[in-house]
Amino acid sequence: MNRIKLVFILLFVSQSYAQISDFKDIDFKKADSLAMAYKEAELTNLPLLSKKLTSNLKTDVEKFRAIYMWVCTNIENDFSLYLKYERKNKRFQNDSLEFNLWQTDFKKTVFKTLVEDHKTICTGYAYLVKTLAHWANLECELVHGYGRTSTTDIDQLNAPNHSWNAVKLNNKWYLCDPTWASGKQNAETFRFSFQYNDGYFLAEPKLFAVNHFPADAKWLLLDENPPTFADFLNAPVIYGKAYTNLKRHNAPQFLNNTVKKHETVTFEYELLNAINCETVKLVINNGRNNKTIRPNSTTLTNTALVLEHEFTTTGLYDVHVLIGDDLISTYTFEVKG
Amino acid sequence: MKKQVTLPQKPSSKNKLDTKRKNTPKTNYHWPFDLEPKRIKKSFGFAVLLLITVLASHSTLAQVKVNQGLSISGTVTDNEGPLLGVNIIQKGAEVGTSTDSKGQFTFPKALQPNDVLVFTYLGYETQEITITNNTTQLDVVLVIDSIAIRGALEVDTPYKSKRTE
Incomplete structure (x- = not known):
């Protein structure tokens, strides 16, 4: 009886933590090389492309991986399409009739651009992942919601602005964001460059919720203490590299914090892998210049990372946390x- | 998401359906085999004849089958007009084609009643159409998927707080 209890507890514990770690015994090399082998395949025959990518793979997670990897490494983000979207979205945000009329037209442009130029914006990515997954008999959904980056103006965030995917593997739902995994827009030139980020594949729901809030809260995939939309709006800014370094972001909970002079501020994270504590840095900006410092203390216990910092002068500071060269998160104090 | 649509059957004079099977040609032969050494020559001749007959009847049958198939062509449109590049495959097979700039297609293989054609086009709801005895022309209207397009970019520009000073 005790043994059964133990098994149940173990199952539950692994359930609540596990995401990509559910599949740590699976080697994605074969799936990734299939995605590579069909590089630049056409999007005119999706059932065939899906079959080519998945028919030689045994498990559902590998099949999904091949599809996801293909989309992330073959589809470019279309910045001009994005600008068009931004402009119209703003113009029609209070006129749902006009918005819908424009959307019908825009949708056609988006899908045409996707098929012909292999370029799109996030709904195109998520839609393509979903469609290819369906042809491989995988249960995959497109999730609409709010995505937040360092440049998102949260005062303008009054309608969903992002789309991603949920996929059911071995009877459990997982989250991923093919758009943000595919690459980045250069901040000055706005040119897109492919730069695959594996952290968004079967991401930890708790971390995912820091900068993704679904329109339908069930896609948070968090049963216990799910964050509210206000929590999401108040959350710190996290970057793509947070997903390759962190399993959890625990503290500070807010982007904007008020502290007293000489008060100690604590930063708490759960890491994916152990790191060298010496590489952890804080970049502090006072509005005029950046100062890079080591935190007053850096403690690593297994994978739990705790940083402490004390502000000695008054003022408003933007604090960026870096692990090595990876920008993880930002807070203001x-x-x- | 998938729709099962059976189009109304259009009467067509061009219908190539031919249900009568041709009778296999009859040949005179001895039965049963006679394996007596004297007769073996005759039996060998018989065997050759039999082989020819089998082959001949086989090819006749094959021909009948082709005649029986339905040659399908048609157009694919949406609410605004013809769609270029709509993918059409036979369900469960690898045979397929796609529409031209006028939205027209001719399926490359003759089909049988109850075969299913699957029409897919990125962004549109997939449609499945079951072929019936009289199908020759298919005019398919695809419906655009009811999703809203969103876009948010991944950037790694460090966050900058708004300062009033």
Whole structure:
């Protein structure tokens, strides 16, 4: 009886933590090389492309991986399409009739561009993943919601602005974001470059919720203490590299914090892999210049990372946390006397 | 998401359906085999004849089958007009084609009643159409998927707080 209990507890514990770690025994090399082998395949015959990518793979997770990897490494983000979207979205945000009329037209442009030029914006990515997954008999959904990056103006965030995927593997739902996994827009030139980020594949729901909030809360995949939309709006800014370094982001919970001079501020994370504590840095910006420092203390216990910092002068500071060269997260601190 | 649509059957004079099977040609032969050494020559001749007969009847049958198939062509449109590049495959097979700039297609293989054609086009709801005895022309209207397009970019520009000073 005790043994059964133990098994149940173990099952439950692994369930609540596990995401990509559910599949740590699976080697994605074969799936990834299939995605590579069909590089630049046409999007005119999706059932065939799906079959080519998946028919030689045994498990559902590998099949999904091949599809996801193909989309992430073959589809470019279309910046001009994005600008068009931004402009119209703003113009029609209070006129749902006009918005819908424009969307019908825009949808056609988006899908045409996707088929012909292999370029799209996020709904195109998620839609393509979903469609290819369906042809491989995988249960996959397109999730609409709010995505937040360092440049998102949260005052303008009054309608969903992002799409991603949920996929059911071995009877359990997982999250991934093919758009953000595919690459980045250069901040100055706005040119897109492929730069696959594996952290968005079967991401930890708790971390995912820091910068993804689904329109339908069930896609948070968090049963216990799910965050509210307000929590999401108040959350710190996390970057793509957070997903390759962190399993959880625990503290600070808010982007904007007010502290007293000489008060100690604590940063808490759960890491995916152990790191060298010496590589952890804080970049502190006072509005004029950046100062790179080591935290007052850096403690690593297994994979739990705790940083402490004390502000000695009053003012408003943007604090960026870096592990090595990876920008992880940003917070602001208003230090009062 | 998938729709099972059976189009109304259009009467067509061009219908190539031929249900009568041709009778296999009859040949005179001895039965049963006679394996007596004297007769073996005759039996060998018989065997050759039999082989020819089998082959001949086989090819006749094959021909009948082709005649029986339905040659399908048609157009694919949406609410605004013809769709270029709509993918059409036979369900469960690898045979397929796609529409031209006028939305027209001719399926490359003759089909049998109850065969299913699957029409897919990125962004549109997939449609399945079951072929019936009288199908020759298919005019398919695809419906665009009812999703809204969203876009948010991944950037790694460090966050900058808004400062009033």
